[in-house]
Amino acid sequence: MPSGRELAYGHLKDTVLSDPSMQGQFVNEQALADEIGVSRTPIREALLLLAAEELVQLVPKRGAYIAPVGGREIRELFEIRAMIECYAARRAIELDAVPVEQMRAELAAQRELSGDDQARAFIDRDHGFHAALVCAVGNDMLSKTYDALRARQIRAGIVALFSSGGRRKAVLVEHEAILAALAARDAEAAAAAITEHLSATQQVLLAG
Structure with missing residues (x-):
């Protein structure tokens, strides 16, 4: 059984990041948590992993930003x-x-x-x-x-x-x-x- 962090990581990487409408947008952590059925903590842990892979940018006081493909x-x-x-x-x-x-x-x-x-x-x-x-x-x-x-x-x-x-x-x-x-x-x-x-x-x- 995958952990909450694994669920969040997989969903973010395979679905959210590949959504053209999300390019140039900030991730709504609460909405994503509700969609997956986990708390916000696994979402934040997954976002830290994605930031380490340079797939999202963590902006202080604003959250995770999905930059358009440069x-x-x-x-x-x-x-x-x-x-x-x-x-x-x-x-x-x-x-x-x-x-x-x-x-x-x-x-x-x-x-x-x-x-x-x-x-x-x-x-x-x-x-x-x-x-x-x-x-x-x-x-x-x-x-x-x-x-x-x-x-x-x-x-x-x-x-x-x-x-x-x-x-x-x-x-x-x-x-x-x-x-x-x-x-x-x-x-x-x-x-x-x-x-x-x-x-x-x-x-x-x-x-x-």
Whole structure:
């Protein structure tokens, strides 16, 4: 049974931080406590953990602030994602371990999620698509490093969907290109497709 702090941390990280309407807002601790069914103490403990991860900012006498995704954060996030994912593509091909069927299943599930109310589910599948490739390498430290980016990746992905009306369809096309290159065991084409995909999302976010 998860503790109150664990419940609060999970809800904040997976739901509140990824809500576009919460960008630039302060967290209402009491409302959140009532929603989860815990006291305010676990909420504050969870916020301290998130502040240590630099996912929220604690402002004296005002509380926890969820800053909009900034340009530097965007550039750094996509730079490290490109490094990890391009390496994973090359290494998975070398190992003959590309999870084609798993990635194809994530992509198929993405295609079924078209409504604005399904944006979070769409980006969850997006993360699953990319994480499957990273996990296939079999390097636990690499997978943990990539998983640590999950909250930022999901947050940025959802913001990108709402920033550009055509982004959802473009993501599907870009994922198809990545999968085709991986299935063909063309490491350079796969790395190029991943780089193009990440660059496109980054540009949408930087354009605001």
